Amino acid sequence: MIEAATLPDADGHFGPYGGRFVSETLFAALDELRDTYDLLWQSPAFQAEFDLDMAHYVGRPSPLYHAKRLTDTYGGAQIYLKREDLNHTGAHKINNTIGQALLAKHMGKPRIIAETGAGQHGVASATVAARLGLECVVYMGVEDIRRQAQNVYRMKLLGATVVGVTSGTQTLKDALNEAMRDWVTNVDNTYYIIGSAAGPHPYPKIVRDFQSIMGREARRQSLEQTGRLPDAVVACVGGGSNAIGMFHPFLEDKEVRLIGVEAGGNGLESGQHAAPLSAGTPGILHGNRTYLMSDENGQILPTHSVSAGLDYPGVGPEHSYLKDTGRAEYVIATDTEALDSFRELCLLEGIIPALESSHAVAYACKMAAQMRPDQTVVVNLSGRGDKDMQTVADIDGIKV
Amino acid sequence: MSRIAACFDALKAQGRQALIPYVTAGDPNPQVTVGLMHQMVSVGADIIELGIPFSDPMADGPVIQLACERALSHNTSLAMILDMVAEFRQQNDTTPVVLMGYLNTVEKMGYETFVAAAKKVALDGVLLVDLPPEEGAEFTQNLHQAGLDAIFLITPTSTEERIKKICAIGSGYLYYVSLKGVTGGAMIDTDDVEEKLALVKQHTQLPLGVGFGIRDADSAARVAQIADGVVVGSVLVSALGDNASNPEKGCAQVVDTLSAMRQAMDTTA
Numbered sequence: 001m002i003e004a005a006t007l008p009d010a011d012g013h014f015g016p017y018g019g020r021f022v023s024e025t026l027f028a029a030l031d032e033l034r035d036t037y038d039l040l041w042q043s044p045a046f047q048a049e050f051d052l053d054m055a056h057y058v059g060r061p062s063p064l065y066h067a068k069r070l071t072d073t074y075g076g077a078q079i080y081l082k083r084e085d086l087n088h089t090g091a092h093k094i095n096n097t098i099g100q101a102l103l104a105k106h107m108g109k110p111r112i113i114a115e116t117g118a119g120q121h122g123v124a125s126a127t128v129a130a131r132l133g134l135e136c137v138v139y140m141g142v143e144d145i146r147r148q149a150q151n152v153y154r155m156k157l158l159g160a161t162v163v164g165v166t167s168g169t170q171t172l173k174d175a176l177n178e179a180m181r182d183w184v185t186n187v188d189n190t191y192y193i194i195g196s197a198a199g200p201h202p203y204p205k206i207v208r209d210f211q212s213i214m215g216r217e218a219r220r221q222s223l224e225q226t227g228r229l230p231d232a233v234v235a236c237v238g239g240g241s242n243a244i245g246m247f248h249p250f251l252e253d254k255e256v257r258l259i260g261v262e263a264g265g266n267g268l269e270s271g272q273h274a275a276p277l278s279a280g281t282p283g284i285l286h287g288n289r290t291y292l293m294s295d296e297n298g299q300i301l302p303t304h305s306v307s308a309g310l311d312y313p314g315v316g317p318e319h320s321y322l323k324d325t326g327r328a329e330y331v332i333a334t335d336t337e338a339l340d341s342f343r344e345l346c347l348l349e350g351i352i353p354a355l356e357s358s359h360a361v362a363y364a365c366k367m368a369a370q371m372r373p374d375q376t377v378v379v380n381l382s383g384r385g386d387k388d389m390q391t392v393a394d395i396d397g398i399k400v
Numbered sequence: 401m402s403r404i405a406a407c408f409d410a411l412k413a414q415g416r417q418a419l420i421p422y423v424t425a426g427d428p429n430p431q432v433t434v435g436l437m438h439q440m441v442s443v444g445a446d447i448i449e450l451g452i453p454f455s456d457p458m459a460d461g462p463v464i465q466l467a468c469e470r471a472l473s474h475n476t477s478l479a480m481i482l483d484m485v486a487e488f489r490q491q492n493d494t495t496p497v498v499l500m501g502y503l504n505t506v507e508k509m510g511y512e513t514f515v516a517a518a519k520k521v522a523l524d525g526v527l528l529v530d531l532p533p534e535e536g537a538e539f540t541q542n543l544h545q546a547g548l549d550a551i552f553l554i555t556p557t558s559t560e561e562r563i564k565k566i567c568a569i570g571s572g573y574l575y576y577v578s579l580k581g582v583t584g585g586a587m588i589d590t591d592d593v594e595e596k597l598a599l600v601k602q603h604t605q606l607p608l609g610v611g612f613g614i615r616d617a618d619s620a621a622r623v624a625q626i627a628d629g630v631v632v633g634s635v636l637v638s639a640l641g642d643n644a645s646n647p648e649k650g651c652a653q654v655v656d657t658l659s660a661m662r663q664a665m666d667t668t669a
Contacts, residue, residue, distance in 0.1 A: 011534060021503060021530040023459040024566075025580055028557040167465055173456060180458045185581035187557065284504045284530060285456060297477040298508030299455040 004327055005251045007318070012201020012288075015324065018317035020200040022180075022287045029187045034202040036107055041209060046102065053098045054213060057131075058088050060095075062214070064221035064378065069348040070365065077231065077371035079364060081381040082218045084242065085353065091383030092214060092242045093124040097193055099210035101128035104191035111135040111190045115179040117144055117172030117238065118309030118356065119151025120383055121195030126160035136160040139178040141170040144308045151387050169302045172238075172312045176286050196239020197316035200287030204244075204316050211245025218378055219249050226376055232257040232367065235380040236360040237277065237330065238310035240319045242382035247328055248318075257329065260319060261363040263305035264332030274303035276315050277323050277330040290317040306335040306391065307355035309383075333362040341365065342385065342392065354383035355391065403496040403524045404549050404572040407446055408607040408628060417624040418573075419444055419662055420609055422500065422633030423654070424451035424467035425484060426476025428644040434487045436651050441495050443655050444662030449527070449631065450485070452478055452501030459529045461584035463634040466641055478505050478514070486521035496524040498551060498572070503531045506539075515542045525549035525572045533569045540569055553577050554600055556592065567604035573629060574604060578612045584634035588613035594626045616657075617664035624665040632661065 007014045020030060040046040054060040063083045071079045084092040097114075104112055112134050116122030122138040129136030138155055142164040145152050155162050168174040176199075183192040197207040215233075222230050233250055235243035237260035247258045265273035273279065276291040283292040285300060293301040293313040305311040322328035333341075338355055341362035345353050353361060357380065364379040371377070385392075393400045401409075411418055421440050425433050437448050453471035457464060485497050499518070506514050506528060518526070525548060531539065533552060540550040549572025554563055557580060567574065576597060578588045588610075597608055610623050611631030623630045636654045643650030 019535050020532060021535055022532070023529045023555070023577075024532060024553040024562075025459075025555040025557050025577065027532065027562060028559055167462070167469075168455060177456050177458045181461070181582045184459065185585065187580055284502070284507060286458070287530070292504070294504060294508065296508070297475075297479075298505035299472060300504075 004322065004325060007321065008201060008205055012205065014318045014321035017290050017320040018201060018204055018288050020287060021284050021289065022200045023184065025184045025187065026200070030200055030202065032107070036103060037202055037206055040103065040106060049102060050099055054095065058094050058098065059086065060213065061217045062086050064218055064225060066225070067349050070345065071368065073348060074365050074369040076373065077368040077375040077377045078373065079368050080230070080376060080378045082214060082246065082378060084214060084380060084382045085351065085357070085384035089124045089127050090386060091120040091124070091354065092211060092245065093121040093195055094127065095213055095245070096195065096207050096210040096241060097121065097124040097128045100193040100206065101132055101134070104134065105132055107191060109189060109191035111186065112193055113137045113139065113179050113182050113190055114193045114195060115139045115172065115175040116195065117175065117311055118307065119144070119148040119155070119387060120309060122160070122162070123151050123154050123158070125193050126155040126158035129160060130158045137182065138162050139165050139175040139182070141165045141172060141175050143170040144172065147308050147391060148387055149390065171308070173300065195241060197241040197244045197318060198239045198286055198288060198290070198314060204288065204318055207241050208244045208248055208318060211241050212248045214242070214245045214380065215247060215249035218246060222376070222378060229253050229256050230378040231371065231375040232259055232377045234259045234261060234360050234364040234367070234377060236261045236310060236356050236382060237315060237319060238263065238274065238312045238356065240316035242380050244316055244318055246380045247322070251327060258322070258327065259363065260328055260330045261359045262330060262332045263307060263310035263359060264334040265304040267334055268332060272304035273332065274305040274311050274313065275332050276313060277319060278332050282320065285314045288317045290314050290320045291323070306338060307359070309354070309356040310359065331363055333359040337362040339392070339395065351381070352385040353381055354385045355388045357382045402547065402549060402572065403494065404447065407496050408573065411446065417627065417665055418446040418609065418629035419658065419665060420447045420449055420629050420631040421445050421636055421658055422449040422451060422631060423636055423640065424453055424464060424471050425481040426453055426471030426474055427467040427637065427640055428470045428647050428650065429474050430476050430480060432647045432651065433484050436654065437488050438491065439651055439655050440658055441492060443659040445658060447496045447498060447629070449498045449500045450481060452481060452499055452505050454502040454505055457502065459582055461582040461634065463584040463637050463641065467637045470641070470644060478509055482517050482521050485523050489522045498525040498527060499523060500527040503528045511539050511542050515546045515548065518548055519546040523548060525551050527551040527575060529553065533565050544571065551575055556580055556596060560599065563600055564603050567600070567606065570606060573607040573609050574600065575631060576600065576608055576610045576627070578610055583612060586613055587615065588619055588623065590622045590626060597626060617660040620661035621664035621668040625668060630661070630665065
């Protein structure tokens with residue numbers, strides 16, 4: 001087994017990254033969560049409960065779909081899409097919220113909180129809370145509430161309270177700050193469902209483990225459909241939960257290239273992007289050490305991406321480790337490239353992808369064009385684009 | 401002997417407790433801070449906690465968040481704050497100054513660079529709220545080698561095992577956070593605090609400061625009866641924020657509040 005596949009260590013470190021950089025108040029809760037998780041994740045009964053929900057509530061396994069017209073357009077490697085957009089609630093986020101809500105239930109916590117950027121994790125959290133009869137509060141930056149109004153309404157329909165966050169840049173990072181503040185205050189009765197593979201230990205590990213169902217399926221499906229492993233696996237990276245879930249089961253398959261696509265925004269040279277792995281430096285934010293976008297004084301920089309779900313200045317610590325060790329490569333797709341891919345996938349395959357996932361599709365197509373037709377690229381289509389209708393219509397100057 | 405130890409020893413000999421105000425450096429603008437530090441000392445502040453503004457102050461409530469935003473709007477940096485300490489020291493060589501903030505600002509400067517600079521300007525201690533003992537061994541060692549104190553938080557949720565660990569690594573004083581939550585939260589319940597402090601005292605000889613939820617002379621006096629130091633922050637920062645366009649008025653309110661607290665603490669004692 002290569003070292004990367006055994007991490008994190010007991011204290012939550014992936015090499016120099018990860019760890020637990022939080023205020024003292026949260027330590028007891030993080031220890032309780034770690035112990036509960038370690039016990040349950042090894043328990044066949046818990047695994048069976050999780051698998052049953054994945055099959056009958058989420059609708060797993062999600063298909064691995066051969067996108068033939070997209071492949072033909074680029075004339076290179078065969079492009080396969082892992083269809084997380086077909087999950088209940090429309091994105092990969094539900095895999096993790098189901099798992100963590102089961103943890104909350106086992107820990108006897110009546111109240112869950114979550115942060116959300118694009119709203120997908122908020123919707124997934126509200127969904128599992130409704131199903132388990134738990135109170136749910138979702139923190140969301142007011143800028144994102146504006147961009148993702150439909151998801152806000154969905155959360156409300158599902159019985160959640162959506163709290164608008166007006167501090168800082170009013171996006172995902174500020175929502176995370178606010179959720180942490182709630183948790184530190186209500187730690188006795190509250191379970192915090194972090195949606196990204198970020199935050200203090202044990203969250204990056206928990207989120208990765210629950211999301212790894214995608215990679216395990218994609219690996220098996222590749223073998224079934226093509227008789228071999230893919231040459232490359234491509235996923236978009238904001239906080240990095242969909243990417244780590246896809247990458248982790250392939251870590252030991254050294255012949256498989258793992259490629260994370262960050263939000264290039266208006267281009268790295270513009271400074272208006274959300275690409276800490278491509279253009280940032282290591283630092284401390286939201287409870288872990290990882291690559292960050294921060295200025296020379298250590299202040300976190302504002303980010304920009306057309307997709308709210310990638311608009312985050314940090315990234316899960318395991319990605320930082322995979323970058324440094326070279327096991328995964330991290331690249332960017334710009335807003336324009338993502339939007340072009342969004343439209344192309346609509347027209348060529350009849351699939352409306354999330355703007356987040358469109359970044360992965362954009363880079364995968366560019367890459368496939370340089371590869372041979374007997375090679376394959378698997379792209380994680382992490383979510384569907386229904387939530388992005390307003391954003392794209394606005395860009396087109398159309399009133400919906 | 402460090403300034404912090406000397407300060408607590410002197411107070412103990414007088415049967416008094418330390419009054420420890422917190423203000424965010426550079427709030428509402430960087431020109432205010434050094435003058436305000438002197439003013440606070442003149443009405444009885446024993447130790448000054450100076451906040452390093454951070455863009456994402458996760459452990460702070462809205463009052464200190466806004467203070468960070470005001471300070472950062474004037475580009476208050478860690479380097480500038482160290483200069484403020486140096487300027488303060490030109491007239492005051494006895495009052496301990498502790499920097500309080502988040503790790504990223506310090507890590508960006510570099511541990512060694514920071515500690516060397518901190519020593520040079522005669523800073524006394526550092527408290528980084530998101531640097532727990534588990535992750536802070538290297539930095540703490542750097543501080544101790546330079547003769548600076550590493551101050552750590554203990555909270556209502558700290559287990560006895562963690563209290564031991566924190567007592568073993570901390571120096572100067574220990575800061576007991578009186579309630580679960582962020583700064584500027586609910587009012588303090590001194591009975592709960594007293595019980596926990598008794599447990600902490602079994603594991604340390606260090607002085608114990610108590611903060612969070614101390615808003616007025618009355619709560620300050622009550623805390624003074626059970627702790628060695630009283631830390632007060634959000635109520636002072638509110639005064640600066642409410643008068644951001646008139647810093648003189650804000651500082652006057654800070655001075656009034658501290659002065660009343662000092663009087664109440666000394667009378668009750």
